[in-house]
Amino acid sequence: MFDAIVVGARCAGSPTAMLLARGGHRVLLLERAQLPSDVLSTHFLWPHGMSYLNRWGLLEEVLRTTPSHTAVHLVNEGIALTGEVPEKLLRTHFEELHGDGGGVVTTHASVRRRVLDGILMDAAASAGADVRQGCTVDELIVEEDRVVGVRGRTRAGTRFEERARIVVGADGRNSFVARALGLAKFDERPRCTFAYWTYYSGFAPGGLQLHRRGRLAAAVVPTNFDQNMTLVWGPSEWASAFRSDVAGHFQQALSFVSPDLAEQVRSEGQQEERFYGTLDQAAYLRPLYGPGWVLVGDAESFKDQCTATGMTHAFRDAELAAAAIGSWLGGREPLDRALRSYEERRRSQNAAAYYDYACTLAEMRPLRHDELQLLAALRGNQEETDRYIATHADIAPVSEFFQASNLFLINDAARETSDQHAIFDGFAETSRSYLRNPFS
Amino acid sequence: MPSTPVPRTDEELVRIVLETADRALKELGGRPAAGPPADPGTRRNLAGSARETGRAVQEVSEMMKNWATHVPWDELADFADFGADDPAGPESFTRFLTDRYPEVRTALEDLVEPAALRITADPDEEYALDKQAYDFYRPAGRDLLRRTEEFHDWVEARRRTETWQYSRLLEAAPGSVAEISNDLGRRARGINFNSQDYLSLNAHPAVREAAARALGDFGPHSAGSPMVLGNTRLSNELEEALGRLVGLDHVTLFPTGWSAGFGTVTALVRPEDWVVIDRLAHSCLQQGARAASKNVVRYEHLNIEEVRRHLGEIRRRDSRNGILVVTDGLFSVDADWPDLLALQEVCHAHDATLLVDVAHDLGSMGPGGSGVLGMQQMTGKIDLVMGAFSKTFASNGGFLASRTPAVKQYAKMFGGPHFFSNALSPVQTAVVLEAARIVGSAEGDRLRARLFAAIDALRGALGGHGLECLGSPSPIVPLLIGNEKLARTANRFLFDRGVLAFMVEFPVTPSGSARFRLQVQAAHGPDEAREAAAIISASVEDARQYLSSAFRMGTR
Numbered sequence: 004m005f006d007a008i009v010v011g012a013r014c015a016g017s018p019t020a021m022l023l024a025r026g027g028h029r030v031l032l033l034e035r036a037q038l039p040s041d042v043l044s045t046h047f048l049w050p051h052g053m054s055y056l057n058r059w060g061l062l063e064e065v066l067r068t069t070p071s072h073t074a075v076h077l078v079n080e081g082i083a084l085t086g087e088v089p090e091k092l093l094r095t096h097f098e099e100l101h102g103d104g105g106g107v108v109t110t111h112a113s114v115r116r117r118v119l120d121g122i123l124m125d126a127a128a129s130a131g132a133d134v135r136q137g138c139t140v141d142e143l144i145v146e147e148d149r150v151v152g153v154r155g156r157t158r159a160g161t162r163f164e165e166r167a168r169i170v171v172g173a174d175g176r177n178s179f180v181a182r183a184l185g186l187a188k189f190d191e192r193p194r195c196t197f198a199y200w201t202y203y204s205g206f207a208p209g210g211l212q213l214h215r216r217g218r219l220a221a222a223v224v225p226t227n228f229d230q231n232m233t234l235v236w237g238p239s240e241w242a243s244a245f246r247s248d249v250a251g252h253f254q255q256a257l258s259f260v261s262p263d264l265a266e267q268v269r270s271e272g273q274q275e276e277r278f279y280g281t282l283d284q285a286a287y288l289r290p291l292y293g294p295g296w297v298l299v300g301d302a303e304s305f306k307d308q309c310t311a312t313g314m315t316h317a318f319r320d321a322e323l324a325a326a327a328i329g330s331w332l333g334g335r336e337p338l339d340r341a342l343r344s345y346e347e348r349r350r351s352q353n354a355a356a357y358y359d360y361a362c363t364l365a366e367m368r369p370l371r372h373d374e375l376q377l378l379a380a381l382r383g384n385q386e387e388t389d390r391y392i393a394t395h396a397d398i399a400p401v402s403e404f405f406q407a408s409n410l411f412l413i414n415d416a417a418r419e420t421s422d423q424h425a426i427f428d429g430f431a432e433t434s435r436s437y438l439r440n441p442f443s
Numbered sequence: 444m445p446s447t448p449v450p451r452t453d454e455e456l457v458r459i460v461l462e463t464a465d466r467a468l469k470e471l472g473g474r475p476a477a478g479p480p481a482d483p484g485t486r487r488n489l490a491g492s493a494r495e496t497g498r499a500v501q502e503v504s505e506m507m508k509n510w511a512t513h514v515p516w517d518e519l520a521d522f523a524d525f526g527a528d529d530p531a532g533p534e535s536f537t538r539f540l541t542d543r544y545p546e547v548r549t550a551l552e553d554l555v556e557p558a559a560l561r562i563t564a565d566p567d568e569e570y571a572l573d574k575q576a577y578d579f580y581r582p583a584g585r586d587l588l589r590r591t592e593e594f595h596d597w598v599e600a601r602r603r604t605e606t607w608q609y610s611r612l613l614e615a616a617p618g619s620v621a622e623i624s625n626d627l628g629r630r631a632r633g634i635n636f637n638s639q640d641y642l643s644l645n646a647h648p649a650v651r652e653a654a655a656r657a658l659g660d661f662g663p664h665s666a667g668s669p670m671v672l673g674n675t676r677l678s679n680e681l682e683e684a685l686g687r688l689v690g691l692d693h694v695t696l697f698p699t700g701w702s703a704g705f706g707t708v709t710a711l712v713r714p715e716d717w718v719v720i721d722r723l724a725h726s727c728l729q730q731g732a733r734a735a736s737k738n739v740v741r742y743e744h745l746n747i748e749e750v751r752r753h754l755g756e757i758r759r760r761d762s763r764n765g766i767l768v769v770t771d772g773l774f775s776v777d778a779d780w781p782d783l784l785a786l787q788e789v790c791h792a793h794d795a796t797l798l799v800d801v802a803h804d805l806g807s808m809g810p811g812g813s814g815v816l817g818m819q820q821m822t823g824k825i826d827l828v829m830g831a832f833s834k835t836f837a838s839n840g841g842f843l844a845s846r847t848p849a850v851k852q853y854a855k856m857f858g859g860p861h862f863f864s865n866a867l868s869p870v871q872t873a874v875v876l877e878a879a880r881i882v883g884s885a886e887g888d889r890l891r892a893r894l895f896a897a898i899d900a901l902r903g904a905l906g907g908h909g910l911e912c913l914g915s916p917s918p919i920v921p922l923l924i925g926n927e928k929l930a931r932t933a934n935r936f937l938f939d940r941g942v943l944a945f946m947v948e949f950p951v952t953p954s955g956s957a958r959f960r961l962q963v964q965a966a967h968g969p970d971e972a973r974e975a976a977a978i979i980s981a982s983v984e985d986a987r988q989y990l991s992s993a994f995r996m997g998t999r
């Protein structure tokens with residue numbers, strides 16, 4: 004009999020198991036796959052994601068093999084902004100969410116999952132969790148309407164059965180635990196992006212670059228093995244045209260969004276892997292907990308990749324859920340109350356506002372005139388540029404940046420006028436031309 | 444160029460699996476698993492399909508396999524091993540095709556053609572619920588008139604879907620119950636939390652009598668700026684009455700509360716001065732600040748330590764220019780108020796001047812109607828106080844109160860809307876004067892007691908339904924919803940269910956913190972308030988179901 008069984012050993016599951024085990028609880032961590040291995044993701048970690056790793060004492064190990072940076076370069080319709088996430092906003096973020104602002108770092112990194120997830124799983128094992136790979140859970144044991152354990156099979160085909168006081172579903176977007184419980188999805192947002200990416204060696208982009216033009220976007224970030232994760236995305240309505248020629252359209256999209264980046268990739272880049280892609284990124288929420296079970300990570304909620312926050316949010320869930328479960332296991336709080344505090348933070352006003360923000364962005368509509376003017380007005384206003392970046396990453400609340408008096412002040416403080424940016428010439432026609440699918 | 448040949452994309456491979464398995468299934472003719480096909484040609488074809496399926500799956504990336512964990516990849520990959528003349532025959536493949544494939548097919552199909560992408564939402568409703576007014580704040584193009592049209596299209600979509608909360612019309616006087624029509628002309632009757640008439644003085648006989656008398660004595664028109672000949676002797680009486688209420692002797696009237704705020708800030712602040720303003724202070728003060736100076740610093744709502752820090756920093760750099768610190772008394776969107784003693788002390792310590800806007804609290808709360816000032820024993824101790832008559836005093840108009848005649852004369856001359864706008868009408872002045880008398884009388888105390896009984900009943904009942912009221916008990920009860928879509932939908936339900944409530948969203952509140960602003964009146968009975976709370980709670984719940992929204996309302 005375990006205190007907790009955690010199903011799935013990646014960004015959500017391993018830290019949950021690790022934190023519970025560090026709290027002295029008996030934890031079983033079950034994972035279907037063999038790690039280290041990859042999972043579909045472009046694996047970018049914003050500074051709050053890195054801060055979690057630091058708070059857990061794992062950052063150093065990640066940084067031994069992974070490049071990190073602080074600068075974020077954004078180019079929207081030719082309007083360039085560079086900034087970084089301020090430490091103060093990070094501290095406030097952690098204080099408000101976890102009641103403790105310690106251990107924050109301002110760097111970001113792109114960590115291959117076959118690097119990161121292995122480190123996370125090993126940390127769970129070192130903390131004392133019983134970690135078993137190649138174990139697929141295929142049944143929940145339910146007694147008197149309460150989940151009391153799991154059954155499954157090992158890779159070799161042997162069946163197993165284990166029981167615990169609580170079962171944590173950390174098994175991703177296609178969560179078995181959620182499906183077995185028959186949990187409905189809430190707040191689904193079908194409009195999302197299609198994303199294709201690959202890995203190039205041979206050049207150094209110097210931190211995160213995010214480019215946006217019309218309904219397309221591109222990102223490049225240095226990652227492990229001296230490679231650069233290079234990604235393009237657009238509205239899912241264009242996906243079927245795009246995939247009729249992935250390699251050709253990838254280059255076409257890159258050239259459209261950022262001719263310079265495209266040129267660099269073409270002339271200096273060595274493609275090291277195949278193109279990966281997905282169009283199945285509709286956002287949703289699921290119920291967070293019930294009798295004997297809790298969900299964390301993609302199992303409880305998914306958002307489009309366009310803001311690159313899924314892994315960091317899986318970390319957040321792990322810390323929140325482990326704190327709640329730990330406080331119950333330690334006899335400090337009844338389970339229901341403990342999990343309600345998890346829910347309050349996960350289904351808060353700020354969380355809802357960010358969900359809307361990310362889902363709206365995922366529709367990939369051309370940037371509006373007012374949005375571009377705001378971005379132009381941010382140039383030269385470092386404090387607000389940094390806050391904009393922090394807001395985009397869900398570090399500062401959407402409601403603080405997108406607040407009338409703040410936007411007025413940004414406008415008033417603007418140093419540049421629209422004649423400095425070509426996009427404002429013939430904006431209406433350009434904007435209309437962006438609606439045409441360039442791949443069909 | 445890749446340094447080694449790269450494998451095919453996962454999508455290509457999944458499509459191959461789907462095509463191959465579909466073809467094999469057709470070949471089987473949907474035959475039940477009873478017996479294997481006897482025809483050797485068919486058996487060979489099936490074995491070929493099995494191999495093709497298995498090989499394609501073997502080439503699928505680890506990334507994809509670890510993501511789409513509901514697909515039995517390992518089982519599929521094993522099919523690659525069928526030999527051409529395997530004596531066992533492709534039985535296991537046949538069994539898979541007939542038993543398991545339908546389910547697996549759905550899962551695979553979802554990877555390449557997600558069901559979620561076949562969208563069926565009503566485009567009008569989606570458009571109406573998705574956007575915010577700010578999306579249209581800076582339209583493109585040089586034709587000032589034509590570029591308003593995109594916004595209008597959105598308003599029309601909001602109107603068609605009955606989610607446009609603005610511009611409703613009253614069919615009769617707005618009491619505790621009101622009859623209104625929305626801007627499509629549809630009528631509704633309901634418990635009214637939509638009117639800012641906190642002491643219900645609009646219906647008070649003495650107030651109406653005063654209006655009638657003034658109408659008879661002076662007519663409806665003031666016919667001039669107060670600097671010329673727009674004021675009557677009622678105006679002077681009113682200035683004195685207000686001076687007693689806020690404890691500052693020198694009062695100037697403005698035609699609206701908005702212009703009192705805007706006029707005060709722009710009159711006193713020079714372009715090189717500083718304005719340090721609460722982030723949530725009223726729009727008339729924010730806009731006044733912007734119009735007066737580039738040196739505007741916003742501080743976190745109610746945070747006096749932050750004010751102290753800003754004032755310290757400004758004074759270290761600038762000892763020559765003035766600093767105006769600006770706050771509301773009762774904040775109308777959050778129903779809270781600052782610690783005025785501490786704020787005034789911080790201001791004095793840095794040679795800064797404090798301006799407090801008491802539009803919502805003066806008359807409606809505090810001992811003798813003295814508002815937040817009186818509740819904190821600060822009556823007469825604030826540098827500058829301004830207010831509006833439009834909430835408790837049953838009329839348009841606003842005022843600025845100061846300690847010296849010099850400030851008053853200066854604001855009259857340089858506060859644009861005082862000099863350059865027509866004075867309050869005699870009827871309005873008389874109404875406010877009578878309202879001020881009632882506010883300060885024993886009847887005023889009784890009205891406030893009734894008002895607070897209704898407020899307590901409403902807040903208690905909403906809390907009992909699990910809803911979150913912000914702030915402290917005051918005539919404004921902000922009910923936090925958060926998500927704009929949820930608030931707009933709940934508002935649509937409420938309209939037909941007998942509660943009139945105003946929904947506020949961006950730009951009044953920050954994005955993502957929409958709320959209902961319920962404005963309580965002395966005429967509301969506690970039972971009425973409880974009934975309304977039940978209706979509101981049911982509407983929010985139904986809206987949540989309608990949108991299948993999982994978000995609750997905690998603030999962080």
Ligand SMILES: Cc1cc2nc3c(=O)[nH]c(=O)nc-3n(C[C@H](O)[C@H](O)[C@H](O)COP(=O)(O)OP(=O)(O)OC[C@H]3O[C@@H](n4cnc5c(N)ncnc54)[C@H](O)[C@@H]3O)c2cc1C
Nearest residue numbers: 011014015035044045046047140174175300301308313314
């Ligand atoms: C295209 C794309 C790009 C993305 N880019 C980013 C990005 O740049 N930055 C970012 O932060 N996020 C990104 N995300 C999101 C991020 O990858 C996910 O949010 C994150 O992986 C969620 O972690 P998780 O632990 O919840 O789930 P997963 O990483 O999916 O892990 C679930 C684990 O559970 C295991 N499992 C499943 N079923 C069972 C079972 N029955 N028994 C045992 N084990 C089981 C699986 O094998 C798997 O290892 C991206 C997502 C996509 C699709």
Ligand SMILES: Cc1ncc(COP(=O)(O)O)c(C=O)c1O
Nearest residue numbers: 699700701725775802831833840
């Ligand atoms: C705090 C505050 N100040 C000023 C005003 C403006 O008052 P009026 O409506 O009388 O112009 C209002 C009302 O909206 C207010 O809430």
